[in-house]
Amino acid sequence: MQILGIETSCDETAGAIVEDGRRVLSNVIASQAEMHGRYGGVVPEVASRQHLEAVLPVIDATLAEAGCGWRDIDAIAVTAGPGLVGALLVGVNVAKAIAYAKGIPLISVNHLEAHLYANWIDGQATHEPPPFPLLGMIVSGGHTDMVLMKEHGSLRRIGRTRDDAAGEAFDKVARLLGLGFPGGPAIERIAAGASVPNLRLPRAWLGDSDDVSFSGLKTAVLHVVRGEKGPPPPVAETAAAFQEAVVDVLATKAAKAAEREGVQAVVLSGGVAANGELRRVLSERSPVPLYVPPPALCTDNGVMVAACAYYRASSAGLDLDVSPNLPIA
Ligand code: KG4
Ligand code: ZN
Numbered sequence: 001m002q003i004l005g006i007e008t009s010c011d012e013t014a015g016a017i018v019e020d021g022r023r024v025l026s027n028v029i030a031s032q033a034e035m036h037g038r039y040g041g042v043v044p045e046v047a048s049r050q051h052l053e054a055v056l057p058v059i060d061a062t063l064a065e066a067g068c069g070w071r072d073i074d075a076i077a078v079t080a081g082p083g084l085v086g087a088l089l090v091g092v093n094v095a096k097a098i099a100y101a102k103g104i105p106l107i108s109v110n111h112l113e114a115h116l117y118a119n120w121i122d123g124q125a126t127h128e129p130p131p132f133p134l135l136g137m138i139v140s141g142g143h144t145d146m147v148l149m150k151e152h153g154s155l156r157r158i159g160r161t162r163d164d165a166a167g168e169a170f171d172k173v174a175r176l177l178g179l180g181f182p183g184g185p186a187i188e189r190i191a192a193g194a195s196v197p198n199l200r201l202p203r204a205w206l207g208d209s210d211d212v213s214f215s216g217l218k219t220a221v222l223h224v225v226r227g228e229k230g231p232p233p234p235v236a237e238t239a240a241a242f243q244e245a246v247v248d249v250l251a252t253k254a255a256k257a258a259e260r261e262g263v264q265a266v267v268l269s270g271g272v273a274a275n276g277e278l279r280r281v282l283s284e285r286s287p288v289p290l291y292v293p294p295p296a297l298c299t300d301n302g303v304m305v306a307a308c309a310y311y312r313a314s315s316a317g318l319d320l321d322v323s324p325n326l327p328i329a
Pocket of ligand 2: 141270
């Protein structure tokens with residue numbers, strides 16, 4: 001079964017064709033990061049316009065790269081939410097129009113659930129899909145959610161952020177440090193050049209809760225940058241101390257929840273899962289095998305949408321609407 005996945009929920013216009021939920025036949029991404037970088041963050045109206053320009057060329061390129069025609073496509077999957085309303089509308093309307101015109105079934109996909117499915121993609125011959133039950137951690141620009149997944153389609157959210165998403169914290173702190181957008185890769189790059197930070201930033205543990213909070217950490221960085229705690233340390237050191245604090249909280253919470261719930265695997269995904277320190281520390285602390293997609297499949301893409309659709313097959317009608325605030329479960 002060959003599914004075309006379309007993703008336009010934020011600032012990536014992406015298409016992919018995936019066979020049987022695991023084999024990538026094509027993967028095309030038109031990123032708007034450079035454009036939004038000029039404004040220091042994603043501007044929703046700009047994103048919608050960019051998606052409109054890019055979506056048809058991206059879909060053409062997705063078919064061409066796979067050597068497929070429309071007759072080879074068994075279903076069209078599209079992200080219906082959560083995300084920016086104007087951005088989602090572009091993908092959903094294009095998917096509906098093609099489904100109608102070509103008579104191909106339409107499948108609606110939850111963007112957060114899709115992030116997890118980047119871990120089902122066949123990377124190497126030895127790569128088996130993650131075993132159930134598993135603990136899923138989605139750390140993206142807009143969300144930070146921890147879920148228990150018993151099987152495909154059976155998800156329960158056990159934790160979330162109470163304020164900023166992990167990626168949002170990276171982006172905002174990068175801005176404070178003058179490092180540009182998107183902040184995650186910029187902070188990781190500069191932190192890699194820093195020695196072990198003397199600076200120790202606060203962690204919000206929130207007792208035994210599986211929730212996280214990053215706004216206090218962000219404010220602590222602001223105080224450091226303003227010199228309220230003494231002469232500000234070099235930017236690289238502050239970046240490293242910030243990254244260390246975020247990674248410490250996420251890895252500790254995920255490892256604890258995995259232990260308590262008796263899962264078989266921890267499955268990490270979302271843009272922040274591209275972070276090498278998070279991958280390293282969580283794999284050290286996790287009591288069960290850690291699954292993380294290759295960095296290119298952590299950030300938004302069409303592959304995860306097509307893969308998710310294969311396992312979920314939640315078909316949609318042509319009255320499908322966008323759900324900007326759709327929760328993961
Ligand atoms: O999943 P994603 O592409 O989009 C959303 O669904 O939000 O995540 C984007 C987020 C941004 O906040 C970006 O700064 C962060 O992921 N990110 C990273 C890294 N690469 C991307 N954060 C930390 N380290 C990275 N290497
Ligand atoms: Zn995402």
